Amino acid sequence: MEIGSFFEINPATVKKGGEASTLHLSQVDKYGKEHCCYTASGREAIELALISLERERPDIRKRCLLPAYMCDCVFLPFLHRGWELVFYSVDRELEAAGEEIFRLALEHDPGLIFIHPYYGADTCAGLRRQLAGLRRSGVLVMEDVTQSYYLEEAGKDADFVVGSLRKWYAVPDGGFVASDIPLAEDVLETGEEYARERLVPLVQKWEYLKEKERRTGGALTAGWLPRKAEYLKRNRNLENALDCYQGVRRISRISAEILSRVDEEGARRRREENYHALYQHICGMKRLWAILPEKETHAPLYLPVYVKERDSLQRFLAGYGIYAPVLWPVGEENKDFLQGDGTYIFEHMLALPIDQRYDAGDMEQLAEVLALYEKQPVIGIRVDVNETVATGHIMRCITIAEQIKKLGGQVLFITADGQAEELLARAGMEHVCLQSRWDHMEEELLVLREVLKLAGIKTLLVDSYQATPAYFEELCPLVKLVCIDDCFEHIFPVDVLINYNAYHIRFPYRETYGGKTRLLLGTDYVPLREEFSVKQIRDRDEQSGKKGFSVLLSSGGSDAQNAILGILQRAMQTEELRSVMFHAVVGVYHPQGDAIEAFAANYENVKVYRPCHDMAGLMADCDAAVSAAGTMLFELCAMRVPTVFFQSADNQRYDREFFEAGERMIFAGDMTQDRDICIDKICEGLKRLVADAALRERMKENLGSVTDGKGAERIAGEIMRL
Known part of the structure; x- marks a missing residue:
């Protein structure tokens, strides 16, 4: 069985229908208004109310106070009719402060105040006294009861009561407006055609669910599966059409007849x-x-x-x-x-x-x-970021964490200090700080054990070169252990080991670990952020309005060799590169970030991102890239960006073999050994890419087959199965 989504309709219950003018619903009649009209939707009910109000009071101030927590479809009729919107806040209990509304009313002098009691509770109770006073001064009140249709306290003191009926009952259309002000029913159009169209997906859903019930275990044959996608798409298109419609339709005869029989x-x-x-x-x-x-x-x-x-x-x-x-x-x-x-x-x-x-x-x-979700495991992730530890470590962990959450798991990041706080908060990740030394991890074990116990962590992922075999040995009795190992410098007593680099084949992982540790090896496990797996890769050479040649510059989070500034300085001295547009991504921990920005201020073709919040989008806009080795090379592969890369840390020394092979990328050397020579080679590589369009096309083709972007999803699945 399925629970939720829009109502389904049994076609056998649909009759020809009667006149909407004869429809009476007790829950609408309870408001005691002199006039009532049934419309095709709640949005159209609001539109009819506004038309009626403007007729009755042609000098009305077309300014309305509305709650900021509201469906954007409510705004549409106001915008259609040229009303100005002023928003008031709603707190976490879904209540608005009467004092704020009174202040905004004095400040903005609205003609109308819109209120909405949420989810069957009179969350407007605290406003009603202030609203009564404002009504006496000439301000009108419209109350939307779409979420509180059965609430007795709602609507009686409002000038207009509006609501959607199709949210409450199995009808293809339906809304209402009730008021003591005469309603402009002469503007109403027929809603029969829209109702007939929307009836189709509602009946299709009923047929789908009934067929699913008839099948053993709820399994459907392949022929039925596309039908769900079909009725969902059809319904979505009709909802979009409803938002675009600017008239007001009377409720259909089909819906009026169904509602006349509703209990x-x-x-x-x-x-x-x-x-x-x-x-x-x-x-x-x-x-x-x-x-x-x-x-x-x-x-x-x-x-x-x-x-x-x-x-x-x-x-x-x-x-x-x-x-x-x-x-x-x-x-x-x-x-x-x-x-x-x-x-x-x-x-x-x-x-x-x-x-x-x-x-x-x-x-x-x-x-x-819900109880099953509540019991999903808590996964701890131990990682750091600072001037020495590049942001790539925490970024790949965030990517894995996002996939764990998609599977229903809970994630708690654990850091030595507070330097990752802003980054994790922006990613929506919970975290705890150990107040320890990031490069002496065994000292933190006493505090870490307490954190693991209090948080109920059953599995711990560790991404740090500072973690020793002894560190893992101490944790073995407490949790399942997962580690990311780029270097094969130690043998770790862990349950799962990850090395997604292509060079993992250089090391005897399988011979060393045997069957004791689950090994996730190779590019199938590259933890790319979701933006790189779903991003539409545009043809950068055919972008409309694109001018010149653009290059992305990145050197990792810390850039210990100050590579970015050196590359920019050399490029501005190179004839073939002076007109290239450079996009320099500078990490928040970059020691020369201010100097790079000062340099860029002298050149129109140098733009600095500190940091970059849409790396995939920036890559898609660039013709080529210069990057330090590491996970970012896989991101560039996914985006098919021709790249010149260099080594900036010892753990990157094996990347050359894979990325340079098969004309995937151009290797410029080791920045840590001879910075000047490496920068020269980078500029030479860029000159080749600028001049040789055929080379760029071959590289794009070769890059596209490196990874499918589902590595983080695979890692998360393995972790959740522990």
Whole structure:
């Protein structure tokens, strides 16, 4: 069985339909408004309300206060009709401060205030006194009850009550607006064609689910599998068309007839039961928790929860056929107004389905999957970054961590000091600092043991050249151990060992470790960031409006030999390279970062990134690259960028054999041995690439076959299986 997503419709229940004008729903009638109109959607209900308001009050100030936590489709009718939007904030309890609304009302003098009680709770209760005062001064109030359709406290004191019915019932279209202000029903268009079109994917979904039920174990033949993709695509296209539509349609006869037969009280009661059942199941969970108090919530649209790793849980649930939506994606209109609690809501909120299609058994099934997610292992990652340890180490660990999260695992980074804090925070990773010396790792073992115990870590990935066999020996009784080993300088007592470099064949890993350690060797395990595996690789030679030749410069996080500045200085003195556009990526720990920026200020064709937040995008825009050896060479392979590379650390000495072979890249030597000669060779290599388009094309072709970009996914899978 599947749980969630849009409603399905049994075609046998669809009848010709009656007149929308005869439709009455008790949950809409309860607002006690003189006028009511049923529309094709909630968005169109808002549009009709605005048209009616502008007719009734042609001098209305077309400025509206809205909550920053809102679906961007709500903004569309306001923008269509030329309204200015002013946003007020909502806290983590989904409540707005009446004082802020009063202040904004005084400051902006709005004609309308838009409120939204969230998820079946009267989260606007604290506003209603201030709103009553503002209404007396001439400001109107519109209340959207789409998430709180059954809430008794909602709507009665608003000038307009609007909502979406298709979110609550199995209908192809449906929304409503109720008001004491006359509604401009003369503008209504027919909605029959749209309803017939949208009925198709709803029926297709019903047929798909019924066929799935009939199959033993829920397995479908291959012929049925594309049907799900088909109805999902069709529904998505119709939703997009709805957003683009600027008129107002009357609810269709099909939906009006279905709604005339709907058991409103039965649906309310089932939602209420499901909500309370699931709420009790999630109480006490640590990775997710309910946002609103149980007793204050009444038959909501969903059960909203905050999740530490929201996207991870959403993917995990989908793997079990449970589809929990994110409400909502951030819109262009409100993105610049989000901060603090507002940002937290959009990043951590997930809506768990509890509607009337499901019963207690379904809620039990959903709860079991949530409990399984709650029990997923905690993976520790021990890594550092500083002036000596290049950022490549922590970046590859972040990449692996992201894949672990996709599989439902929890990740805790463990560092010696606080230098990685900003980088890990930006990546959304939890971390703990040992307050130890990064280059004396055995000294940290006492504190590390306590961290492993308190965090419940069962598996530890270590990425450090400072880790010794004795370090791992001490940890063996406590956790499963995984290490990244580039050099084969020690034999480590670990459960999994990773060396994704092509030169791993130089070392007798299999003979040495035998069957005791799981070996992940070779380029199938290159932990490329996801942007390099899914990025659309553009043809850089045919970009419209592209001028000149662009080169990416990178030397690793620390650049101990100050290679970037040296290359730039030499290039500006070289006739063939003076007109090349250089994009220099400078790590946050680069000791000469200020000097590089000062140098670049004298040249229009030198741009410095400190740091670069979209490396794949930058690579895609460049014709060639200069890079130190290491993981970045594999990223350049994935993006098919012709590259001149050099050695900048001892552990890179074997990269030459693989990357120079088969006309993949050009090797310029060892920067640590003779900096000047190496820089000369780099410039010579660049001159070749600038002048020889055929060479660049051959290199691109050769680079494309090095890695498929799924290495981090494979590593994460192995770690989760330990």
